Amino acid sequence: MGEVVKDEYSTDYVAGQDNITPFGLDLHAPVFPITAILVFAFVIGTLMFPGEAKELLDGTKWDIIATFDWFFLISANIFVVVCLALIFLPMGKIRIGGQDCKPEFSTISWFCMLFAAGMGIGLMFWAVAEPVAYYTGWYETPLNVEAGTNEARNLAMGATMYHWGLHPWGIYAIVALSLAFFAFNKNMPLTIRSAFFPLLRDKVWGWPGHIIDVLAVVATIFGLATSLGFGAQQAASGLNYLFGIGAGINVQMAIIVGVTALALISVLRGLDGGVKVLSNINMGVAAVLLLFVIFAGPTMTILETLWVTSSNYVGNAVQLSNPFGREDEAWFQGWTVFYWAWWISWSPFVGMFIARVSKGRTVREFVTAVLIVPTVITVVWMSAFGGAAIEQIQQGVGELAENGLTEVSLATFQMFANLPLTGILSFVGIILVLVFFVTSSDSGSLVIDSITAGGKTDAPTAQRVFWVVAEGAIAAALIFGGGEDALGAIQATAISAGLPFTVVLLIMTWGLLKGLSHERQLLIARGELT
Template sequence: MGDVVKDEYQTDYVAGQDNIRPFGLDLHAPVFPIAAILVIIFVVGTLMAPQAANELLVGTKDSFIENFDWFFLLSANLFVIVCIALIFMPVGKIRLGGMDAKPDFSTLSWFSMLFAAGMGIGLMFWAVAEPVGNYTGWGGTPLGVEANTPEARNLAMGSTMYHWGLHPWAVYSVVALSLAFFAYNKNMPLTMRSAFFPLLKDKVWGWPGHVIDTLAVVATFFGLATSLGYGAQQAASGLDFLFETGSGLNVQIAVITGVTAVALLSVLRGVDGGVKVLSNLNMGLAGLLLFFVIFAGPTLGILENLWVTASSYASNIGVLSNPFGREDADWMGGWTVPYWAWWISWSPFVGMFIARVSRGRTVREFVLAVLVIPTLVTVVWMSSFGGAALEQIDQGIGALAQDGITEVSLAMFQMFANLPLTAIISFVGIVLVLVFFITSSDSGSLVIDSITAGGKTDSPTAQRVFWVVMEGAIAAALIFGGGDDALSAIQASSVSSGLPFTLILLIMTWGLLKGLSRERKILIARGEMT
């Protein structure tokens, strides 16, 4: 019996024990300076030669996508299968933080935070553009169907959901659950390296772990900076659409400055007073906008589109998940594989933030909330926004019907132009875009700060302020100094990081399953679980 209850995942390592504390800060000695130096070198190099950097990094990204498309798709499929299995496995009864742990946040606030951090801004950016693009052939059509046909219309919604449904949330679930389990049930630091303890044991606190955490910081930082840059472009396009302010560099930099300032205030207020409040606000506004689009738009067509979206997604998920013998290899390489690489490269950021706010949830509750519920909500969201746009195209109404996708950042506002109260809902849409970016910047800063503080979640506020300001400053510098080439280069580097991170996630999945299985045996032996 003694051997059964022995916990092999025990360590004497304490979060922050290797930290240095200059000027009242609390920094992990190797990770913080190395990550900061890499960020500075990359940004300076990109600003000095944006076109050359863009060509090099985009070429690297395209090579990864072309040669490893099968690896991305098969790995993503595995993550979905594992997550669905966890819902039904006996280990689903294990509670994060111990069997007596209580949730830190209400279910509604918890869901709002994980959803806002996970992909809220993406749903604003692509909910109209992607279905319209798949329907009209902008960027190719899924499964090689003919554009602008009934088959293309149905598949446009199913393929859009494929990119925003179970697969991306399964990636987030694996990372978040791994981090939460080892942090809350094994008292390890809340950093990426902790999830590799089953493989590396105490070596994880040395240079192998330093490398893992440094890569996570760099990937997260560039992902956030890229999103701030492109988000500024979308917000600027919306402001120009509504107020004719122009959408040039001055407006974009002003948007970044405003987002950074509010994110800074949110960070100073902490998770309860900052991210949680903004996330709840965002979900409320998003709900109001969703209902308005449904009832002010082509209501019957949107409601019918709910069934079309869900059924097309369910019936085509298998063939869309198959990387071999595809007639639409160009579409898959241009849409699906970059999406998978992007979700995976973002998983350290989103996964760690979800882990941070998920103490007290059972494994089953966690996976259901992170995997299934967002997918169901996304079906409704995409069916409403994308469905309204497709109805307008079929009826020959508006700019999307006449010109198709001319500028991705304008697509949502072009759909709004054909609904009542255009100015009001466009303004709400701009606010949602901005607040989603603020929550991403805020939560991302908390994550980066936790990693660079050696897993501590109570580091000095000045460190979180530093990362918020750095994100905004670098995004503004990239737009001002390098324009689209600089942003494209950093986006390409973020997507390229998806390949090594896929290997990391596969190892994390193995460690998670091994850890949960061992934990269940321990709890049964202790009489805490049947």
Template sequence: MGKDLKDDYQTDYVVGQDNVARFGFDMHNIVFPVTAVLILAFVIGTLVFPSVSGEWLNGAKNGAIAIFDWGFLLSANLFVLFALALIFMPVGKIRIGGVDAKPEFSLLSWFAMLFAAGMGIGLMFWAVAEPVAYFTDWYGTPLGVEPNTQEGARLAMGATMYHWGLHPWAIYAVVGLSLAFFTYNKNLPLTIRSAFFPILGDKVWGWPGNVIDIMAVLATIFGLATSLGLGAQQAASGLNYLFGIGGGLNVQLAVIVGVTAIATVSVMRGIHGGVKLLSNTNMVIAAVLLLFVMFAGSTMAFLQTLWDTTASYATNMLALSNPFGRDEDTTWFHGWTVFYWAWWISWSPFVGMFIARVSKGRTVREFVTAVLLVPTLITVVWMSVFGGNALDQIQNQVGALSSEGLTEVSLAMFQMLENIPLGSIASFVGIVLVLVFFVTSSDSGSLVIDSITSGGKIDAPKSQRVFWAVSEGAIAGVLLFVGGDQALNALQSGAVSVGLPFTFVLLAMCYSLFKGLHHERRLLIAEGKM
């Protein structure tokens, strides 16, 4: 019985057999050149025809959101239910890498890396701006709630938490666990296509697998370049807000160059010497900033907001997850929730693969609990501290957010911090944290793209990692320099548009993972190891 089960996953494919070694690179002879050409064509097309490309990509994004809104929400709900089920199912005892596998990283370092790669930078950007936007009806209100009311404040926090809680982390968990399991338990390459071996068999090494990997690389590099550009704008706005040095294009480009340079050094040092070190640094700085704002701001407001946020998130989750009959908040529903789900899905190849890379030795139950539940609990505290202070200031007529409203998303956090003791110091720490989060995102993203474009190798040449790290910064910098916000928005629209086809990829991945885990459990039982 054990032999028959093992035969289900035997393959003649050897990692690197389709690779070509040139110019110090170890490239998959289809995925690497095709993605490089497509990325180059996209950048040139966006720069030469900014209006046309912007209109076309925005049309694709808006069409995907409007037509498939129900599909995004139902799929995200399914991912949450599937991930939660894995915690309680017998397959939860399966250990990634085999029964004798040991974790490569400590629990704290492991969590720090997955959190920093997953959404650390997004929490800096939106923890203040998003609840303020909902509360003040900046672009619609959730479930049609009346803005600038106490109920509006509670629902603003609950809806914000909805977008940053279980659903996005379930998306990451599905991809991360699939790749970790098939790589470390079934000895398949660390690349997206490997998760589909139970469905496609050896066909995954042909054109179907090439298409899947190419889509994953495009989604990853577009998403990272977009985030790098947006992060540069936030950091530049913060520096201008604090020091009056101007937050224009030159400062933004300087930020991109600096972040890319540090990320390049980090990626050369590898996971232990680069990403792990930066991620641990991230978590220390983030914890210090969180505790400072918690106690320097309104502590009572935080405690009340923490309760209100948790209660609103729990009680409104079903209503917010319902894709039908949303006439009262269609603008908000499409502009925020569906956009977020498409964005998280487009980011899932990058975040999921990186989480897989650092999760060997964890059980399925431990993996899903850490990836799904722990970040959600920490995020509810983070949102309550930053978003709660912002709403408290607005309701008490304190500061610029109260008098001017949400004028610029990248400034919202700094406008909130200026009204607490030692706010300038907190803002400076916030800028440092934004920059370090971006370095870790660029660093881990380069490792992921490097693995995919080398056919699943974990130890591809350093020169190849450097190439992708520099490429992310170059794409963001060139688009920002030549096309400005218009080009950056086009890039973001391209990344979100990839979310539609990748939704079906993730749904198939759930089935493949379910099938693979049960195959592994039957094998372990047959061998007397479970």
């Protein structure tokens, strides 16, 4: 018999024990009303004074980015290093949900869901716009290379991949694995607060935990609302570019209503019949679109760009990750630090959703799937779209070559214009964008509902319906009442929340390592792990 090891992370707290049940709902008493009041007050204030709010909050956002650039970069590096280490450390054998737990979803469906929730929508817009911006010097250049040169092309691909590779997925993986471990291995509620149990112990079920969960819900709502709002504007631009129907408020509102309606249907069908099915379909369509771009576009250039992107990503990762003594301060604060703050502000939402669908996976399998596989696929995607766009510019072909990057939301469609079947390609691209929004809205409502229900994963469907409608209503109100100023103000708030959440993630990282180490000792003592 091995040495008896006491489980330090056992708790008598039950998910939802502090809940109230008005009108047949199942709501966590402090978290739901506080969140509702804060969101309502903030949205009303922003709608009343959109310009002033954007100016004030934008100033705060850029002050945070400029002052704490070093903190964001160092922290993101820590998250990646810890995730890579977990793939090889012995604790990688620990299985989420217990050593006998079986996965709830197939590997393909699981991957499609985490990828669609994580950043699928962003790849449709930035895979062309970002490398073109770096190559042409639209807003500074990485490491101060000369715009329009071969060096600029190579670094444009490497720097773009840097922003969409290991670092954002490392951020998501830390949050997701922390939540999954404490929820499914330690039977704690599936909420952000549970990851703080190693630090706060039973105090986490009191006001310190309430505050953590409220901040997570507010950040998630604002992040989703701004993405839905800006996405509606971008989708409207694409439809106008393709069909000439205009891109005004009426079209944007119609898009939001349509996306919300589809998300509502997805919610009513449940996780297995909703998000999973949509994610599988969307990733299949995305794969077909990717293959078409590769073989209908400059195939040999794209294949060469695969090597260029990969080698420049690896070769420049250390230099791009160093916050000290940078000569390209405007570029790395405006792009890299902005991205890191945005990914971190999204991490409660994406991390909790990934945790929700990852039961039954080992830690090693989990981190490999969340960190490595999306990075490899993103290399191919960015190389195809970005490589084709830069090749068109170098050959003097198309609108991007003639006028440069004039409107970010149209960059992908402008690249499609020089490929066969332009109209079909563009239409498929718009459909992908819209369905990615549906999966984000649905999975986001699942996350918000879980937190505001005290960590319960079986709360009434009506609550998820409420959150889906609320997200769409907030986005519509912001567009209708304040336009880009109101959306920008809320986005600035979400990004500013990245600073305190970086501290939260660092504490979660410590708690995760501590918890996994202790769990390994328990399993070895019980003879369940060698």
